[in-house]
Amino acid sequence: MYHFFVNQDQVGEETISITGPDVNHMKNVLRMGAGEEILVSNGVDKDYLCETVSVSSEEVLAKILSVTEGGTELPARLYLFQGLPKSDKMELIIQKAVELGVYEIIPVETKRTVVKLDKKKEESKLKRWQAVSESAAKQSKRLIIPKVSGVMTFRQALEFSEKELDRTVIPFEHAGNMRATREILKEIEPGMSAGIFIGPEGGFEDSEVELAKAHGAKPITLGKRILRTETAGLALLSVLSFQLEPSETE
Structure with a gap:
């Protein structure tokens, strides 16, 4: 499963907006479309299992399926x-x-x-x-x-x-x-x-x-x-x- 990072302000209640260099990689290299599962991290404390909803040249919109807190980081x-x-x-x-x-x-x-x-x-x-x-x-x-x-x-x-x-x-x-x-x-x-x-x-x-x-x-x-x-x-x-x-x- 592909893994991406976003800032917390890109995370909504039900969806996540992925922008920047990752969009070109997802659209033109990985050839992603709607309906693909991805892992998104906010870089602080949460992982989001998501499903892509739409892929354009400026943004990938993903629906949040589940949320995991602090799952992979060491406690120190x-x-x-x-x-x-x-x-x-x-x-x-x-x-x-x-x-x-x-x-x-x-x-x-x-x-x-x-x-x-x-x-x-x-x-x-x-x-x-x-x-x-x-x-x-x-x-x-x-x-x-x-x-x-x-x-x-x-x-x-x-x-x-x-x-x-x-x-x-x-x-x-x-x-x-x-x-x-x-x-x-x-x-x-x-x-x-x-x-x-x-x-x-x-x-x-x-x-x-x-x-x-x-x-x-x-x-x-x-x-x-x-x-x-x-x-x-x-x-x-x-x-x-x-x-x-x-x-x-x-």
Whole structure:
């Protein structure tokens, strides 16, 4: 079933009006007509099972068949602070992080970051990255489209996490034992917001980890094996997704 996102002001009591770029895709690419079932999300808290009523060049009108509230989102907000990686790795990270339930992705410049983006390149990258997030959100039936924010410096990211989030962790190869890590991760509970800091290729410098600790971040280990930057965040998101996901009986 195809999945689309709208703003709340496009949702009426009985119908939803879909406008913008999705209309051309629905009409000319998917060749949709009246009578087709689609899933529509308001990007906040509701999914709508709908049936298309009419398809024109300006609007697709869909009749609401049923409404589901908050069905696919994790009960905690997970923020991925990703050190800027080389080549197209960021697109893979965004795609998979969205599938795993991330709430927001924040690209971060660190001391070992190789990629440097000027304002023009950053705007172009953000547009592409947000499109990747939207596509992944549709594919995985997310209720929201996770935001990919503008690039932050490492210090800016730490200040944001200390001020805005309940918990922050930073995987580091010399962080200690797995038992301590498990106890730290157990502190991230439903209703909380939590940040995950992942370094670029080459990881974090010791001074960065110390700065993170000074801003309230807790170092953790991801095991004895060294994970690539495109693997580390996804591994931790997977663990937290499994830990936070409500059981069917709850």
